[in-house]
Amino acid sequence: MGLPKVLIFGQPFNQNTGGGITLSNLFNGWDRDKIAVVGTGHMLGNLNTDICSSYYQLGIENNTWIFPFNKFQKKFKSGIVETDKDKLDSNISNHKPNIYQKPNARQKAVDYILYPLLKYFGIFHSLSSIKLTSNFCHWLKEFNPDVLYVQVQARDEILFVQEMYSFLKKPMIIHIMDDWPSFISSTGLFKNYWHNKIDRELKKLLNSADILMGISNEMSKEYKKRYGKSFIAFHNPININFWRQHQRTNYDFSLQS
Numbered sequence: 001m002g003l004p005k006v007l008i009f010g011q012p013f014n015q016n017t018g019g020g021i022t023l024s025n026l027f028n029g030w031d032r033d034k035i036a037v038v039g040t041g042h043m044l045g046n047l048n049t050d051i052c053s054s055y056y057q058l059g060i061e062n063n064t065w066i067f068p069f070n071k072f073q074k075k076f077k078s079g080i081v082e083t084d085k086d087k088l089d090s091n092i093s094n095h096k097p098n099i100y101q102k103p104n105a106r107q108k109a110v111d112y113i114l115y116p117l118l119k120y121f122g123i124f125h126s127l128s129s130i131k132l133t134s135n136f137c138h139w140l141k142e143f144n145p146d147v148l149y150v151q152v153q154a155r156d157e158i159l160f161v162q163e164m165y166s167f168l169k170k171p172m173i174i175h176i177m178d179d180w181p182s183f184i185s186s187t188g189l190f191k192n193y194w195h196n197k198i199d200r201e202l203k204k205l206l207n208s209a210d211i212l213m214g215i216s217n218e219m220s221k222e223y224k225k226r227y228g229k230s231f232i233a234f235h236n237p238i239n240i241n242f243w244r245q246h247q248r249t250n251y252d253f254s255l256q257s
Helices: 018-026 085-095 105-120 134-143 155-168 191-208 217-227 240-246
Strands: 006-009 035-040 055-058 063-065 079-081 128-130 147-150 172-175 211-214
Touching: 006 155, 055 134, 128 155, 134 155, 147 155, 155 191, 172 191, 211 217
Parallel strands: 006 035, 006 147, 035 055, 147 172, 172 211
Antiparallel strands: 055 079, 063 128
16 A cells, blocks of 8 residues: 655745654655645745655735735745746745844844734734635645645644645644644733633644644643543654764763873
8 A cells, every 4th residue: 555645734844943854754755746735935935845846835815914914924926836946946035034044123023022912912813814715725636635734833724724624524633843732822911812712723623633643752641631632742753874873982071181
């Protein structure tokens, strides 16, 4: 029996984030024509094509913000991402993040002033939405995945995945990278309202899943208590052959004269 066709949402393959590296190790050796990734423009700003070359960007047609906050958002094109080397550079690199670059004044204002204010007044979690479109649904039907693998960490992502799951009617795997549900709404005037609402929406999504995954045994135990469901632990593994090449063999700490 061959490998199933997997549609991945919420995390591109890369080599400089925990989620991207974990994903790369999880699907290492998979048939390239049996993997596709779906994500918003911000998600796909940093990707590589070593394992997967099929990416669909949920841009301005799919990912919308309410007025006037839509005026401050970058505009990303919706559709298939060209992954030829030259085309990938022109299509993606214009918003590729530099993890070593200090945030500019605009980023600081958004991250440290605007977003905290929106969260404090209970607006943040209703600002944006991700929706199915006819073009995206056509692409989904053409790819026709056997399994839906998702990583979510925001309310609009939870609601979108539930909608996509209902459309595809295929088995779903949810992999949670960290304990973001505990912190997604921990401040503000309406923190209890949003925490309870998002928790209900997340539980509905978890109930739809066929397999649930965490990144450690302790997380799986905690989530079993919290949600009453079993989580399989899969964290970032080590390539033993690569490790042995660079493994230290001399542990002598004595100072040499």
